[in-house]
Amino acid sequence: MADKVITLTDTITVGELADQLAIPVARLVGELFKNGIMATVNQRIDFETAQIIVEELDLDVTLEKKAQDVVQREERTLSKTAQSRPPIVAVMGHVDHGKTSLLDAVLDTTVASREAGGITQHISAYQTERNGRKITLLDTPGHEAFSALRQHGAALTDVVIIVVAADDGVKPQTVEAIKFAQAAHAQVVVAINKIDKEAADVNLVKTQLASEHGLNPEEWGGDTVMVEVSAKQGTNIDKLLDMVLLVADIEDLKADIDTPAEGLVIESHMEQGKGAVVRLLVEHGVLNVGQFLIAGSTYGKIRTLQDYAGAPLKDAGPATPSIVTGFKQLPQFGDHFEVVASEKEARLKASQYKQDASKQLSSATVTGTDLLNMMNKQREVQYLNVIIKADAQGSLTSINDSLKLLENDELAVQVVSSGIGDISENDVHQAVSSQAVIYGFSVQLPIAVKRVAMRDNVSVKLYKVIYELLDDVRDQLEAMLEPEVIETEVGSLEVQGVFKTGKNDSICGGKVLKGKIIPQSYARIHRGKELLMEVEIENVQRQQQEVKEVFEGEMCGLRLKTPGKIPLEEKDVLTVFTRELKKRTLAS
Ligand code: GDP
Numbered sequence: 212m213a214d215k216v217i218t219l220t221d222t223i224t225v226g227e228l229a230d231q232l233a234i235p236v237a238r239l240v241g242e243l244f245k246n247g248i249m250a251t252v253n254q255r256i257d258f259e260t261a262q263i264i265v266e267e268l269d270l271d272v273t274l275e276k277k278a279q280d281v282v283q284r285e286e287r288t289l290s291k292t293a294q295s296r297p298p299i300v301a302v303m304g305h306v307d308h309g310k311t312s313l314l315d316a317v318l319d320t321t322v323a324s325r326e327a328g329g330i331t332q333h334i335s336a337y338q339t340e341r342n343g344r345k346i347t348l349l350d351t352p353g354h355e356a357f358s359a360l361r362q363h364g365a366a367l368t369d370v371v372i373i374v375v376a377a378d379d380g381v382k383p384q385t386v387e388a389i390k391f392a393q394a395a396h397a398q399v400v401v402a403i404n405k406i407d408k409e410a411a412d413v414n415l416v417k418t419q420l421a422s423e424h425g426l427n428p429e430e431w432g433g434d435t436v437m438v439e440v441s442a443k444q445g446t447n448i449d450k451l452l453d454m455v456l457l458v459a460d461i462e463d464l465k466a467d468i469d470t471p472a473e474g475l476v477i478e479s480h481m482e483q484g485k486g487a488v489v490r491l492l493v494e495h496g497v498l499n500v501g502q503f504l505i506a507g508s509t510y511g512k513i514r515t516l517q518d519y520a521g522a523p524l525k526d527a528g529p530a531t532p533s534i535v536t537g538f539k540q541l542p543q544f545g546d547h548f549e550v551v552a553s554e555k556e557a558r559l560k561a562s563q564y565k566q567d568a569s570k571q572l573s574s575a576t577v578t579g580t581d582l583l584n585m586m587n588k589q590r591e592v593q594y595l596n597v598i599i600k601a602d603a604q605g606s607l608t609s610i611n612d613s614l615k616l617l618e619n620d621e622l623a624v625q626v627v628s629s630g631i632g633d634i635s636e637n638d639v640h641q642a643v644s645s646q647a648v649i650y651g652f653s654v655q656l657p658i659a660v661k662r663v664a665m666r667d668n669v670s671v672k673l674y675k676v677i678y679e680l681l682d683d684v685r686d687q688l689e690a691m692l693e694p695e696v697i698e699t700e701v702g703s704l705e706v707q708g709v710f711k712t713g714k715n716d717s718i719c720g721g722k723v724l725k726g727k728i729i730p731q732s733y734a735r736i737h738r739g740k741e742l743l744m745e746v747e748i749e750n751v752q753r754q755q756q757e758v759k760e761v762f763e764g765e766m767c768g769l770r771l772k773t774p775g776k777i778p779l780e781e782k783d784v785l786t787v788f789t790r791e792l793k794k795r796t797l798a799s
Pocket of ligand 1: 304305306307308309310311312313404405406407408440441442443444
């Protein structure tokens with residue numbers, strides 16, 4: 212029988228996929244979990260993940276990727292007073308092809324100073340000027356930010372600068388960037404970078420782009436603008452910006468001004484003394500200090516308004532990345548924000564949003580986390596949650612595989628998330644919410660992220676040797692193992708006199724029946740066949756002298772530490788034992 216074919220777009224929520232596959236969500240969540248992905252029903256997974264999971268589920272289903280996922284641009288009818296706005300430009304490209312260097316060259320700053328601003332998570336937004344015209348730049352550091360942009364910011368992107376290193380050519384993330392531009396209906400400008408390098412082969416890059424990806428350079432009669440640049444030496448940066456403005460002008464980019472401001476939340480975090488610090492990208496309207504804003508279920512009154520670099524702004528119009536304070540709580544990245552007329556309206560809308568969201572949640576059967584918790588309880592397995600970041604797919608796979616080998620019936624390593632690239636603020640946030648330890652292999656921990664990790668008490672461990680990383684995980688697991696309790700019986704005694712039964716201690720005397728009686732030990736009190744209780748032996752005396760041991764046949768006095776007043780009687784028998792805690796190792 213032929214497989215059923217299901218066509219999917221680039222990403223799909225877990226719930227939708229389960230629907231399409233006609234299997235219970237819990238089964239899908241469980242399978243994802245087995246593969247180290249902790250996903251909730253509403254979480255999106257990418258096509259590749261879906262494909263792997265479907266294969267493992269062994270269903271008669273073949274997944275097919277939709278040829279091109281088209282982002283629906285919201286058709287907004289602009290009013291007569293709409294004004295021209297700056298283009299919003301996403302800078303994308305394969306890792307190490309010089310995206311950061313190019314942004315540095317354009318913005319005339321360095322990464323270090325940008326990181327000091329604490330923006331490493333999600334999309335970062337900047338603005339520059341060329342010939343008196345503003346250009347808004349979106350940076351997607353790392354793959355997470357890239358998919359974040361794909362989900363939330365695609366409709367905003369007017370132009371994509373695709374950075375390709377002339378000495379390395381088209382690579383997987385170059386292709387991803389091209390697909391993104393097509394899906395977002397954005398104009399493309401290719402920046403062929405590193406032309407100062409000896410190994411640079413501009414023609415090869417152009418040939419690859421033209422023959423394999425349908426991007427024909429203008430000078431070859433095509434319509435793709437390609438600019439040869441050197442981010443390092445600052446060559447042709449102005450020309451690149453001119454070209455960006457030129458292609459942006461193909462579309463008459465306008466935005467409404469006379470409308471309550473609205474747009475996208477691109478980053479949010481808490482800062483001491485400031486509260487919620489929220490980065491916004493305005494789409495329409497103009498933001499001013501004192502306005503009331505809502506974003507998702509949170510609202511606030513704009514207390515301060517700054518540009519992307521932290522300089523005070525009087526107002527922020529369309530396509531302006533800005534930083535505001537005044538939100539009561541943190542809005543989520545990707546939330547739509549809008550200005551409302553009053554605090555009352557803000558409060559109402561935010562609570563309405565909350566109600567809608569909770570309705571959605573309660574109808575969403577069981578969440579991945581719930582399910583995981585349930586599964587954990589059933590199996591009584593203890594989990595060590597980890598986040599793994601590595602420099603390359605190869606090392607990541609090998610770490611993930613090796614971690615599985617460390618598991619036993621009691622303990623398991625749960626990879627909350629894993630990915631390629633440096634430790635990001637997002638990783639730290641995730642570590643906080645899942646109480647995970649972050650392990651980095653051959654990656655960096657940027658200073659700004661380190662600060663956040665320290666503040667949030669997140670443990671980040673960096674390694675350059677895989678087995679050292681694994682050894683540490685093993686140590687962590689062993690520390691979680693309940694120690695083994697070893698009891699050794701040393702002797703027994705018959706009570707022949709009870710001298711005191713106090714609230715927390717008793718004094719009695721008796722004869723050692725066998726073995727020896729020692730202080731700092733434990734005793735179980737038996738009356739006939741009945742076991743009464745367990746007590747501690749604080750000290751042992753013989754002829755009013757404290758002694759270290761008393762042997763079979765001898766008489767002695769005992770001071771017992773007791774859990775309350777005990778009903779000790781003559782003829783009761785104490786079996787005396789020592790108790791040690793022994794650390795266990797994974798092999799035991
Ligand atoms: P990203 O991963 O795309 O952000 O790449 P980076 O901007 O971090 O650059 C990766 C490496 O390439 C760094 O060592 C840069 O110094 C170097 N690089 C970037 N642009 C150029 C360039 O135009 N010429 C040369 N020679 N090196 C460059």
